[in-house]
Amino acid sequence: MQRTLIKAALNRTTGMDRILVKGWVRTRRDSKGFSFLEINDGSCLKNIQVIVDETAPAFSLLKDVGTGAALEVAGTLVESPGAGQKWEIKASELRLLGMADPETFPLQKKRHTDEFLRTIAHLRPRTNKYGALFRIRSEAAFAVHHFFRDRGFFHLHTPILTGSDCEGAGEMFRVSTLPLCPPAPPQGESPFAEDFFGKEASLTVSGQLEAELFACALGNVYTFGPTFRAENSNTPRHAAEFWMIEPEMAFADIVDDMDLGEELVKAMTRHVMENCREDLELFARFVDKGLLGSLDTIMTEAYVRLSYAEAVDILRSSGRPFEFPVHFGADLQTEHERFLCEEHFKKPVIVYDYPREIKAFYMRLNDDDKTVAAMDLLVPRVGELIGGSQREERYAVLERRIVEAGMRLDNYWWYLDARRYGSVPHAGFGLGFERFLMMLTGVTNIRDVIPFPRTPKHLEF
RNA sequence: UCCCCGAUAGCUCAAUCGGCAGAGCGGGUGGCUGUUAACCACUAGGUUGCAGGUUCAAGUCCUGCUCGGGGAGCCA
16 A cells, blocks of 8 residues: 555545555553554654554554654544544554654653754754754755746756865865875975865855856856855854855846845745745744744835945944944944844845955946945845845956955966956856745754754764 | 853753752653543652862862853855
8 A cells, every 4th residue: 555645644635444654653642442643754744643542453562652663554544533633543553663762762742942953963853843944945945946947047056176276255175085194295296286186176165156157158047056164153144064046147237136136035935935834834933923924024025225335324323332333444244234134124135335345356346446236135133145246247357356356367267268258247146045044934043954064063963 | 263151860940158969841650431742640860061179068169171052253
């Protein structure tokens, strides 16, 4: 007999004479003469209730069936006489697939702290909250592909291994096959000459530069993959390995870029709202009471757009005694970003046209010669969700900016070359997938929205 | 990396001025004829994060370390 997913069983409009489900026991309640089991198979948030009568042949197996055990249940799907569920399974046969020692199984029926569950990340997806979270994560990833495919974007697989020794987005992890203490190279030879690639190699910190080249060929592309930053960041918003969505559009400027970012966040949010309602409601109930309201704002209201100069004016005239004083030329601090989107506007805010000195070399220089066409999308509680820009497409300007940034031109020959042959205005951004999930669920620590988080000094599982 | 806070039973926490190590949940055993975080009774369970120090006496005070949380910086 074929296995029925619990999600499908619970959605039925009629009973079933024969049903087979497989899953993990969430709880067992005994009474005289019969026993109730609640089984979850991960297909949905809800468990299915199984009743085992002492007259059933399976009853003797129950002594070994505790919370956490894996079970196969055959029986009939019938309407439940009890309150709380429409359907239940009257079990005729049970098969114990995998025992779980109740003395040591760490998950209880009651609520656990996120900190404790992080120490048992191999088991936490078996809880309601983390099961819901990772179903949502899966659906949100699908929403990304759905959104871009609808708009004629091509999914591009950019390399994870890179030889660009400074992509400009942070410290990189070095990748090597050399022994830990290699013999010293001959005078004048690179220490990486004997390494796998014959040069220094790293894990990518961004697919942007490569995506730009493909945008200037296929038109609109996006990448969606893992990204690695070796920064010693110890915050609830940073991970050493995270997933990033990086669209890149040819024939597009900074306004097109902001439009795309706003549409993407709205569409992803709407998709999950429509397809993961039950899982999302768990977060609205137990994690953030105001979640559905703030998601509604994110989906329906126009995001505030203001220039960096305007943002500085608002901050200066706010009368707020910020720890870091605000003045043109200084980067916005977290307290400033939070003030803007959490207190002043109470909705997502896009800040654009930042001073050139505080932004990356590849961002397009504006006509004022003081600012670049950069934009950050800030959302309440999470902060920077998107960082992007129109790219510098003018060869001479880009060359000058690379030199000014103190970088070597020959490392970027191919990036510059793209500006010599049919260069066009183009723009793109990076959206942190985990940060999006934090916004979506109200979860406040990035380590709880990624299956096995990698952070400084943490490489367990 | 810097600043602040914390670590007591498997989990979540309490322990007054430095004076007997406690509860709920979870586990075990028994009971209960439809339970819903079931209920009732009994029961086991501790190197108080680690290493030093002060004291007649340290979970409690001091120093160092480890781990966790929050804030800051870096950014997505």
